[in-house]
Amino acid sequence: MSVSTSTSTVVEYTPDRRAQRGPGRVFQALSSPWGSLVPVVVLLALWQLGSVVGWIDKTFFPPPVDCFTALVNLITHGDLLVNIGITIQRVLFGFALGVVPAVVVGITMGLLPWARVVVDPIISILYPIPAVAxxxxxxxIFGTGSTPIVVLAGIISFFPTAVNSMAGVLQNDRRLTQMARNLGSSRGQLLGKVVLPGALPSIFAGIRLSAGLALLGVIAGEFLAGSDGIGSLTWQYWQVYQITNMYATLAVIAAMGFTLTTVTLRIQRRYFNWTEGNS
Structure with missing residues (x-):
């Protein structure tokens, strides 16, 4: 009696690591601060090409090279750097004026139901109002000068951080809080070791939004009521129809916004990198 056995070969599929590394490296490069500028450079190149060929009206959309030349002239022969410094100072003051109390108010609303009942309706009423109004x-109230512009930036940057801070506290795992209480944690320990670490991702999301909105508030204030600053300078160039200079100052404003959001993201990754999870 003979017994015949048959064996089957199982072939495991192993994905090509080189194919995986390729897109991954490209994604990492584009996600870096310098890599994120690649789409901007491509857009500017197409803009320049369209201007040279004649597809774009140079009267309203001057070539980027001409705008860059105007920017260099404003830096070397104008008062652009002085106005940039004034705007940066206003943005930082307005950002601090809005974000610091927003974090405190948001955490308080998340921890105390009575504070949420009192403050949340006020935020719901004020938040939809255009801040420029x-x-x-x-x-x-404050007269002319920098004070109303700084306060406007503070008001605009207050709401996102406050709402995100409250949401971060409310999204904390209740089981962790209860466990800490059962282990005898004080209120200070509960806040510092459980509540705040769990809420930090939402808080930083609100801070990043507020950074850009603070710049928005300052530029809007300088447009309408400022006599100096990069926003006022842009408005002046529009009034006298110096289009290349106007585009040059708009490029500076865009660079300032990019720098603000990038700096806040780098601070988060440097000191609180765990808040990003696996992303």
């Missing part, structure tokens, strides 16, 4: 009121 408040500028005339701020001019009446």
């Amino acid at each position: 408040l500028l005339p009121l701020l001019l009446v």
Whole structure:
């Protein structure tokens, strides 16, 4: 009696690591601060080509090379750097004025139900109001100068951080909080070791939004009520129809916004990298 056995060969599929590394490296490169500028450079190149060929009207959309030349002239022969410094100072003051109390208010609303009941309706009423519409009121209260512009930036940057801070606290795992209480944690320990670490991802998301909105508030204030700053300079160039200079200052504003959001992201990754999870 003979017993015949048959064996089957199982072939495991192993994905090509080189194929995986290729797109991954490209994605990593484009996700870096310098890599994220690649789409901008491509857009500017197409803009320049369109201007040279004649597809784009140079009257309204001057070539990027001409705008860059105007930017160099404003830096070397104009007062662009002085106005940039004024705007940066206003943005930082407005950002601090809005974000610092927003984190405190948001965490308090998340921890205390009565605070949420009192403050949340006020935020719901004020948040939809266009902040620029408040500028005339701020001019009446504070007069002209930098103060109403800084306050406007603070108001705009307050709401995203406050709402995100409250949401971060409310999204904390209740089981962790209860476990910490059962282990005898004090209120300070509970706040510092459980609540805040769990809420930090949402808080930083709000801070990044507020950084860009603070710049938005300052530029809007300088457009309408400023006598100096990069926003006021842009408005002046529009009034006298110096288009290349106007585009040059707009490029500076875009660079400032990019720098603000990039710096806040780098701070998060440097000191609180765990808040990004696996992303």
